[in-house]
Amino acid sequence: MTPSSLLPAAQRTLKTAKIKITTKCNRHCDFCIFAEGGQGENMPLSTFTQVLDRLEQIPFRQLHINGGEPTVHRDFSQLSSLAHDRFPNLTMVLGTNAITLARNDRILESTLAHYDQVLIGCDEEHDNYDEVRAVIPVLREAGTTVVINSVLEAIAPDRLADLAALCDEHGAIHVTNHVHHIDVGQPANDLGGLCDRNVDQHLMIEVDGDCYRCFNAMAKNDSEFTVWDDDFAAKVFAPRRKHYDFCLKCHEYQDSGLQIVPAPAAPTRTAAV
Ligand code: SF4
Numbered sequence: 001m002t003p004s005s006l007l008p009a010a011q012r013t014l015k016t017a018k019i020k021i022t023t024k025c026n027r028h029c030d031f032c033i034f035a036e037g038g039q040g041e042n043m044p045l046s047t048f049t050q051v052l053d054r055l056e057q058i059p060f061r062q063l064h065i066n067g068g069e070p071t072v073h074r075d076f077s078q079l080s081s082l083a084h085d086r087f088p089n090l091t092m093v094l095g096t097n098a099i100t101l102a103r104n105d106r107i108l109e110s111t112l113a114h115y116d117q118v119l120i121g122c123d124e125e126h127d128n129y130d131e132v133r134a135v136i137p138v139l140r141e142a143g144t145t146v147v148i149n150s151v152l153e154a155i156a157p158d159r160l161a162d163l164a165a166l167c168d169e170h171g172a173i174h175v176t177n178h179v180h181h182i183d184v185g186q187p188a189n190d191l192g193g194l195c196d197r198n199v200d201q202h203l204m205i206e207v208d209g210d211c212y213r214c215f216n217a218m219a220k221n222d223s224e225f226t227v228w229d230d231d232f233a234a235k236v237f238a239p240r241r242k243h244y245d246f247c248l249k250c251h252e253y254q255d256s257g258l259q260i261v262p263a264p265a266a267p268t269r270t271a272a273v
Contacts, residue, residue, distance in 0.1 A: 012237050016093075017055050018064035018204045018215070021048060021079055025069040026099055029125035031151065031179045042073050043207045045082075051205055052086045057233040060203070062091040065115075071100035077110035084114040093117040101139075102131035108138065117145040122163060123155035132163075136170050146172035151179055183249040194240055195247055196256035203236055211235075216252060217244035237262075 023040030025032070043051075055063075063083055070076060071094075084092055094115040101108045101118075111118065118139055122132045132148065139146050148167055150160060160176070167174040198214040205211055210223040213236070222244040225235040239260045247253055 012059070012200050014058060014060040014200055014203055014236060016062045016064055016202045017058070017060045018066050018095075018202060019043070019048070019051055019083075020066050020068065020204065020206050021070050021076075022068040022073040023207055024072050025067060025097075026072055027069070027097055027126055027128075029121075029154075031125065031154065031182060031184070040068050041207050042075070045075050045078065047207075047209070048075075048079050049082065051209070051227055052083060054227045054232055056086070058203075058236050060090070062093050062117075063087055064093040064095060064119075066095040066204075069097055069100070070094065071096055071104075071107050071111075076107060080110055080114040091116045093119060095119045095121075097121055097126045097128050098131045098135045099128050102134040108135070112139070112142045112144065115144065117147065119147045119149060121151070122148050123150045124159070125151065125154040129159065129162075133166060136166060136172050140170040140172060146170075148172055148174045150174070150176050152176050153179055153184070178251050182246075186249055186251070188248045189250065189253045191243055191247060191253070192255045193257040193259060194243060194261045195250070195253050196258070196261045197252050197254040199240075199262050200237070212244075213240065214244060214246075216250050217246045219245045221245050 021043045024038060024042065025040065065080060065083065067073070073079065080092075080094075092115045094111060094117070096118060098118075098120045101111055120128075120132055120135075122128055136146055136148075146167075148163055150163060164174050166172070195214075202215045203211060203213055204215055204218065205227050206223075209227040210220070211225050211227055211232075212218055212222055213224065214222075225232065229235060239262055241260050
């Protein structure tokens with residue numbers, strides 16, 4: 001089978017487009033580099049609509065709405081409805097800490113109406129055990145896929161066991177991860193070739209339109225292009241030629257062995273006439 005990175009751009013499909021609709025959040029997790037508490041910024045509705053216009057130029061399978069905490073965006077319900085109507089055949093995914101979902105019926109109803117999957121960070125830092133316990137049964141009863149994600153450095157073993165049991169009881173998925181997107185004292189990677197971890201995987205779009213082709217690489221220096229560029233669609237599938245700042249400290253580094261990834265597509269042979 002041909003690896004997707006070797007296919008011509010016209011035949012490749014991005015797994016996930018992720019729009020960060022706000023940098024506001026109702027929590028202050030120590031490890032988080034994505035949010036600025038109550039001081040953050042919301043993506044205006046008009047900008048969000050323009051981002052959807054840009055995304056119509058590229059093939060992708062899932063649309064993630066993220067933040068910050070996306071449910072604190074004052075237009076969350078309207079944004080969700082717009083995205084759902086624009087891409088009715090895509091999987092709609094919400095990344096949230098579930099706190100608003102547990103406390104605001106209108107937001108919960110909007111979530112049930114527009115999202116196929118809800119991804120919830122849950123650990124001591126998020127401090128949202130009660131809210132997660134309240135919303136999992138409701139979401140699962142409505143048929144929504146629920147993935148609970150705990151940062152191993154930020155959760156006690158008994159809490160972890162409780163969460164696993166809760167997920168088991170309601171058919172939710174429990175996953176764990178390390179704080180992989182920041183420097184937490186881990187030794188630097190011995191970088192060889194470029195990381196092929198995110199080839200055709202994630203496109204993350206910030207509130208200002210800056211784009212990152214990796215969920216972990218999110219320093220301003222790591223942005224390679226913006227959603228406003230005329231050749232945005234081509235850039236999404238363009239070869240990567242350098243490391244991101246975060247690669248040095250990333251747990252997920254996977255050495256492609258190549259200095260350029262994806263490898264340029266082999267020229268197509270055409271029959272002589
Ligand atoms: S090493 Fe980490 S930050 Fe760098 S591209 Fe791979 S997954 Fe992204």
